[in-house]
Amino acid sequence: MTETIYKDDSFSLNNKISLRQLQALLFLEIFGFGVTALPRRVAEHAGQDGWVGVLLATGFIIIMTAVMTHVTKLFPQTSFYDIVGKILGRPLGALISLLFCLRLVLLAAFNLRIFAEITRQTMLPTTPFAVVFVSMLMIAAYGAAKGIESRARVAEVLILVVLLPLIFVFGISGRDIDFSNLMPVMAAPFESILAGSFSAFFAFSGIEVLLLVGPFLARPKHLTKSSTQAIVTIGIFMAVITAVTIARFGPANIVHQMWPVLKMMDTISLPGSIIDRQGALIMTFWIISAYATINAALFFSSLLLKDVVTRGKHSWYILGLIPIIALVAHWPTHMADVYTYFNLANRTLGVATMIVVPLVLFAVASIRRMGRGQA
Amino acid sequence: MNVFSELDKNIEYLEGLFADCNDLVKRKLPVGPSLDRWIYVIYFDGMTDRQVLEATILPQIMASGRKMPENFFNKPCSLLATLKEGGMTTADLREEADMQKIINVLMAGDTAVFVDGAEAAVLIATRGFPNRGVPEANIEVVVQGSNEAFTEVFRFNTALLRRRVKDPKLKMKHVQVGRRTLTDMSLCYLDDVVRKEVLADVEERIKNIDIDGILDCGALEEFIEDDYQSPFPQCQITERPDKAASAILEGRIAILVDNSPLALLVPAVVDSFFQSSEDYTQSWNITSFVRPLRFLSAFFALALPGLYIAITTFHPNMLPMMLTLKMAAARESIPFPAVLEVLIMEFAFELLREAGIRLPRPVGSSIGIIGGLIVGEAAVSAGIVSPIVVIIVALTGIASFAIPSYSLVSAFRLAKFLIIALSAALGLFGFWAALLIMIIHLASLKSFGLPYLFPFAAGDINGFTDFKDSIFRMPLIFMKKRPIYANPEQCNRMNEGKLGNVRQKE
Numbered sequence: 112m113t114e115t116i117y118k119d120d121s122f123s124l125n126n127k128i129s130l131r132q133l134q135a136l137l138f139l140e141i142f143g144f145g146v147t148a149l150p151r152r153v154a155e156h157a158g159q160d161g162w163v164g165v166l167l168a169t170g171f172i173i174i175m176t177a178v179m180t181h182v183t184k185l186f187p188q189t190s191f192y193d194i195v196g197k198i199l200g201r202p203l204g205a206l207i208s209l210l211f212c213l214r215l216v217l218l219a220a221f222n223l224r225i226f227a228e229i230t231r232q233t234m235l236p237t238t239p240f241a242v243v244f245v246s247m248l249m250i251a252a253y254g255a256a257k258g259i260e261s262r263a264r265v266a267e268v269l270i271l272v273v274l275l276p277l278i279f280v281f282g283i284s285g286r287d288i289d290f291s292n293l294m295p296v297m298a299a300p301f302e303s304i305l306a307g308s309f310s311a312f313f314a315f316s317g318i319e320v321l322l323l324v325g326p327f328l329a330r331p332k333h334l335t336k337s338s339t340q341a342i343v344t345i346g347i348f349m350a351v352i353t354a355v356t357i358a359r360f361g362p363a364n365i366v367h368q369m370w371p372v373l374k375m376m377d378t379i380s381l382p383g384s385i386i387d388r389q390g391a392l393i394m395t396f397w398i399i400s401a402y403a404t405i406n407a408a409l410f411f412s413s414l415l416l417k418d419v420v421t422r423g424k425h426s427w428y429i430l431g432l433i434p435i436i437a438l439v440a441h442w443p444t445h446m447a448d449v450y451t452y453f454n455l456a457n458r459t460l461g462v463a464t465m466i467v468v469p470l471v472l473f474a475v476a477s478i479r480r481m482g483r484g485q486a
Numbered sequence: 487m488n489v490f491s492e493l494d495k496n497i498e499y500l501e502g503l504f505a506d507c508n509d510l511v512k513r514k515l516p517v518g519p520s521l522d523r524w525i526y527v528i529y530f531d532g533m534t535d536r537q538v539l540e541a542t543i544l545p546q547i548m549a550s551g552r553k554m555p556e557n558f559f560n561k562p563c564s565l566l567a568t569l570k571e572g573g574m575t576t577a578d579l580r581e582e583a584d585m586q587k588i589i590n591v592l593m594a595g596d597t598a599v600f601v602d603g604a605e606a607a608v609l610i611a612t613r614g615f616p617n618r619g620v621p622e623a624n625i626e627v628v629v630q631g632s633n634e635a636f637t638e639v640f641r642f643n644t645a646l647l648r649r650r651v652k653d654p655k656l657k658m659k660h661v662q663v664g665r666r667t668l669t670d671m672s673l674c675y676l677d678d679v680v681r682k683e684v685l686a687d688v689e690e691r692i693k694n695i696d697i698d699g700i701l702d703c704g705a706l707e708e709f710i711e712d713d714y715q716s717p718f719p720q721c722q723i724t725e726r727p728d729k730a731a732s733a734i735l736e737g738r739i740a741i742l743v744d745n746s747p748l749a750l751l752v753p754a755v756v757d758s759f760f761q762s763s764e765d766y767t768q769s770w771n772i773t774s775f776v777r778p779l780r781f782l783s784a785f786f787a788l789a790l791p792g793l794y795i796a797i798t799t800f801h802p803n804m805l806p807m808m809l810t811l812k813m814a815a816a817r818e819s820i821p822f823p824a825v826l827e828v829l830i831m832e833f834a835f836e837l838l839r840e841a842g843i844r845l846p847r848p849v850g851s852s853i854g855i856i857g858g859l860i861v862g863e864a865a866v867s868a869g870i871v872s873p874i875v876v877i878i879v880a881l882t883g884i885a886s887f888a889i890p891s892y893s894l895v896s897a898f899r900l901a902k903f904l905i906i907a908l909s910a911a912l913g914l915f916g917f918w919a920a921l922l923i924m925i926i927h928l929a930s931l932k933s934f935g936l937p938y939l940f941p942f943a944a945g946d947i948n949g950f951t952d953f954k955d956s957i958f959r960m961p962l963i964f965m966k967k968r969p970i971y972a973n974p975e976q977c978n979r980m981n982e983g984k985l986g987n988v989r990q991k992e
Binding site: 238253269395 | 923926929
């Protein structure tokens with residue numbers, strides 16, 4: 112009933128989000144999960160120049176953002192499956208959609224595992240693993256099942272909850288940081304900075320949803336501009352946090368910290384505070400980030416499945432994906448294994464979905480002069 | 487079915503229909519110079535204003551009916567016409583031929599006059615029934631501002647609104663719901679300011695209700711709100727006509743229900759439940775101080791017990807050492823886990839609140855003293871609960887009273903237990919999990935197409951201007967635009983002009 116009464120120009124756009132909401136969604140989806148291990152991973156390669164690597168990676172991601180949003184804008188209101196179908200043909204469309212789906216499922220699973228691991232180490236040492244697993248997955252699934260509109264509004268609220276404490280904590284941290292740890296700048300050889308930036312590149316995992324959001328954008332005209340804004344913001348935040356964290360622990364120490372950003376938040380002493388340890392702030396940040404990433408991955412992977420199968424509601428597929436993600440997340444025995452598998456997945460699937468597929472779509476669509484008029 | 491031309495057939499039908507209704511007053515009386523023509527007067531006792539009816543209208547009928555010249559009565563319809571066109575000293579009458587409609591208005595308190603030989607009856611508006619006048623507001627009390635409240639009488643309520651908004655564009659669209667109760671309802675809105683699609687939506691939802699009876703606003707709310715499963719109110723209920731009038735000026739729709747001393751305001755977003763009509767009668771800086779306090783108290787009312795459980799049970803090292811020690815010392819001799827302790831106190835508090843509503847007012851204060859002071863004190867000294875829990879639960883209760891909307895507080899009361907349960911099971915993670923579930927739920931709600939979390943989410947659809955009257959209230963001269971509820975063509979509510987002490991400014 113509601114759909115028929117409320118027109119597109121009214122305040123209620125069913126199943127549509129604004130570009131501002133997309134920015135909030137992107138920020139939450141990418142930033143929190145990406146940044147936790149980032150300083151360690153770039154410092155492994157580039158030492159004190161890790162933050163330069165992050166900036167380099169951001170630059171590269173901006174290019175990929177332009178490529179992805181260009182493709183999305185060529186076919187407004189079209190699902191990814193149909194976009195690929197139009198550019199490369201139906202069978203490849205299904206194949207690539209499933210590839211993206213697999214990538215997102217793995218992303219959700221690794222994220223879930225890492226989340227559960229951190230929760231066990233920092234907050235709930237005695238609670239069974241499965242309980243944390245299942246409850247997080249259930250909440251993410253609940254949020255995903257409510258659809259894109261609700262997800263966008265949740266993101267708008269949560270972004271405040273994440274950003275304010277973060278800015279607060281890192282603003283205060285400036286007092287007891289030894290910035291000489293960052294000197295000398297650009298001393299690392301360029302190859303190692305490049306290797307660091309390749310590592311940092313995958314902190315932006317999840318950026319490929321820009322190819323999938325097409326059908327949900329009410330006015331995609333400035334899609335490229337606003338997603339670039341979001342990416343630049345995320346990039347700057349990541350670079351600053353990386354720099355501050357490296358400065359605080361020193362490049363030699365940081366490689367021994369599993370999650371340096373969390374450690375960092377935990378050890379900053381707040382002046383005159385009634386909170387002795389910032390456990391609450393960290394967990395706020397971390398729970399919400401994990402939620403946002405798992406939720407996004409669940410939502411888009413279920414959507415891809417729905418588009419390929421062409422029947423049912425996306426929430427049915429979410430139900431189906433829950434046990435799969437839980438199983439995959441439970442698979443590795445050690446945390447080290449988790450990161451090994453995660454890196455492997457990044458280097459294969461990640462490269463495919465974040466670089467190869469967007470570039471191929473862009474190139475073929477350009478060569479065949481496809482888009483808008485034809486679509 | 488139409489009115490019969492034979493008077494006796496009408497009488498027979500009506501008396502058959504209203505058999506055993508002893509509140510019905512009916513009288514057949516002769517008129518005309520030779521008293522050979524008959525009319526039949528029928529009304530419900532207690533629903534009509536007998537003073538008006540018997541002191542002015544009936545004598546008029548009899549007098550004018552008998553003084554008429556002989557030839558005037560040749561045609562039956564002319565008797566009806568005579569009665570209608572000056573036979574009675576009232577402007578509020580009409581002719582009606584449909585029997586069902588006549589019966590409906592009869593039961594609403596009007597008087598029907600049937601005339602021998604005429605295929606129609608005259609309906610005289612004589613509604614008047616016992617009522618308690620315009621009462622004083624006692625749910626949404628304010629210090630500065632009007633103290634009138636809506637009452638059970640439908641007509642008074644519309645008058646209270648009309649008195650505040652004297653604009654011909656203020657429409658009061660009549661709808662009737664309930665097959666048996668025939669409850670009158672009125673959709674009050676400004677024709678040019680309301681969003682047409684919202685109005686159409688509201689009308690359609692009300693029209694779709696097919697039930698034997700609706701007795702109050704609350705029932706109507708449940709039928710028309712977007713998600714009836716949610717504990718969160720998606721329509722705003724108010725007893726204050728000034729609040730309803732201000733809502734109407736913003737482009738919202740006020741639904742008045744007969745016999746209900748409350749108005750339903752739609753659409754409603756979570757923000758509107760934090761606004762009190764006093765916010766606009768006192769200085770903006772005071773309001774901007776009180777509003778954040780209300781949001782904070784909402785957080786307390788919702789989350790404080792859960793947070794306490796999570797921290798004391800799972801993460802005591804988060805607090806400063808001294809505080810942890812103090813709390814541990816207070817809890818030392820308590821035989822229960824923190825959850826149980828909080829639940830006992832919460833249960834006692836909810837019990838107190840429920841009992842406080844039911845009790846007659848004079849006894850009410852004593853239950854506060856017995857329940858709150860004596861039992862609380864005794865529980866602490868008996869070592870059943872720790873004093874900190876008493877503080878927490880009392881603070882939660884006080885905080886819940888600082889929120890102006892009763893229905894929102896009720897929703898918080900329920901949500902509080904979800905937070906307590908998850909916090910007790912999973913500590914801070916559970917606390918956040920419960921909050922996330924709540925945020926997701928709130929974000930998925932809509933009130934007549936408007937996102938419930940507006941303007942905190944989707945604020946951009948109105949250019950963020952709605953933040954001017956949200957967590958803070960800007961001075962009125964800054965709020966030139968109407969809120970999101972209004973039709974975009976009528977979004978301007980104030981023109982630039984000279985304000986305040988103009989001369990001094992020059």
